[in-house]
Amino acid sequence: MSGGLGIIALESFAESAKRIDKILCEWRSADSFLIECICPRFSSGEGKAVLKESVREKDIFILVDVCNNSIKYKFDGEYNRMSPDDHYADLKRVIGACNGKARSITVVMPFLYESRQHRKVLRESLDCALMLRELELLGVDNLITFDAHDPRMQNVLPLNGIENISPTLQFTQALLTEYDDIEIDSEHLLVIAPDEGATERAVFLSSVYGVNLGMFYKRRDYSRVVDGMNPIIAHDFCGGDISGMDAIVIDDMIVSGKSMLDVCRQLKDRGAKRVFIFATFGLFSYGFNEFDEAYENGFFEKIFTTNLIYQKKELLSKEYYYSVNMNRYIASAIDTLNRGKSMYKLVRPQDRIKEVIAEYKAKDV
Template identity: 35%
Template sequence: MKEQVENNNLRLMVFKSASELGQKIDEHLLDMYGLDKDKYTFIIPIKENFFEDGHFKVEINDTVRGTDMFCLTDIGNYSVEYKMHGMINHTSPNDLIVELKDGIGASNCHAKNINIVMPLLYAGRQHRRNTRENLLCGMTLREIDEMSRIKSFITFDAHDQGVEHAIHNMEFDNIFATNAILERLIGDLSANRLKKLVFVAPDNGATGRRNVYLNSFNSKFIHREAGSFIKQRDYNNLVDGKYPVIAHEYCGNDDLDGYTAIVSDDMISSGGSMFDVILELKKRNVKYIYLVTTYCLFTKGIDKFKELYEQKMFDGVYTTNLSYIPEEYQKEKWLHICDCSKLVAEVIYNIHNDLSISYILRDKSYPVKLVEEKFMKEKK
């Protein structure tokens, strides 16, 4: 059994929902401190109890007095099972947010500081009020903000960073995994495929992320175009909690013959919008299509993705391991998962040691450097 690090008050409370990512983060942190990964750990041993009436309880099995504790949860992980009234249930985001609060409460105010690491933001898409509805994301952040000793809240690629306006006591850091994704994408693609790029936003909400990717390829070796799609919705009918999209209109240069398209968004949910975007781009003779997203939820499975890939309609999906993806999906050759555990570990290390994270938040030069190196290497 691994020992707790004695001369450092950093601790990780890793819930089952984020256990795989948490183990990797722990190993990176031990490397940063020059400690033996086989002997030590920063992870606090906890027990997660699921009762048959649907309630949860978190027990901490070691002292947390005086620690700087980082609680890691993945509210997108539906693979954790528990019994309720004799039936097998899968954890929902609502279950996991309650479990997080239980874990914070279990520390009983003994931790010096508590930091929340929630890569996929709870209710992140419920960020504004259009009708008689609850601002669930902001309300939950406010509840956490008012809990005792919460120092900071760390999330990755929030759907709308404006939700931080709901809080005023704790720090809110929204980190982007852009560099980690682009490092993998640029490494995989040939210089020939990178010469002519069109950066596409699947809807108006994704234009900011598209611009980040567009500017990340600001190189003399690359000709760049930008485009976006506008969704026409049927507001007379509500299907599966959404107003169905009846058409996608493309805004941008229509002459895309021979281009490589990079379609970027914060997440793929069911994938319906992406399927329409793929078909519309193919009509414009785009040669290669890559979907780039921080989270792949695949709420309706991956059968349609497999079908379109077999038809050579798109060439790959690049995403991260910041939220759960079923193991069988990970085996698909079109799905490329970028490991962001080192990025999370760097953020935790810097916040714990009161160091700046500005270079993590704002470093936009790294992708350009990778592109320049690739073209110079292939030129030789």
């Protein structure tokens, strides 16, 4: 073991952290690695972080879910939902409370804060890069994130450890556990990138599965700006005949879902047998009505997202939803870094995915 281990979970990640801690304790025959932390607020609305025990000479892992909008704080007599900005401010407070005494600090931030503002157009702020540089200045040694919106954000900190982990292994296991009739070959299955930004993750999955790839191109109206973006005019499909084939649409997140559902509809119109959706983060910011309607119309078969961020209770009750549990994988990442071992097999699990597929196919022999 490289050094002592300590886990600090912000309130946004508290429940998952307890399960991750339990897994690590089972592996290491320990009682608990959790270090209690609170972030109280003054009557002015300002906050602070307080650690209840020492972090001296420990490898500290700080867990935060910047998307958890279920947490509220009281200010001026009213309750306010915590935004990603609020969660990030608390993260910085916790790092400050460690006060340079920890052996190392690793931030576990599954949804990378400001990852959607990863590039600059005209007079815009470059928030993701600013956040990463700020964490570097605060003394953070490593950052663990999952399926970053743009993996090139690692270039901001060439001398620091940034582990961008793909959950494709867990998606594969979930799909093959839920369905026993998936034929994984180029004649019966293909992987779909819903837009240009999802191409890299779609290429990786299709290559490991040994199936073909299709892609949709988003045509935008660059003469207008709506809600800070150029509106989408249409989704144009780039690919061959998909009649009678199962399709996996893979992306990093579902926000409104309008683009994703339009892609699913077009795939069904083109003759796809079933459409499965893999999305690491299911925000569903505009509710579920459109998803309910699309499911009733047969546009998709099942949605798979992870428990890496807060999941709405309504989502968990949906017939078409499958929650992919990532707690053990986070525990593995913490254990691996703390022991000073390579993260490669966790970050790019292609060999393990191939093993899972081979075992699945062997059942039918």
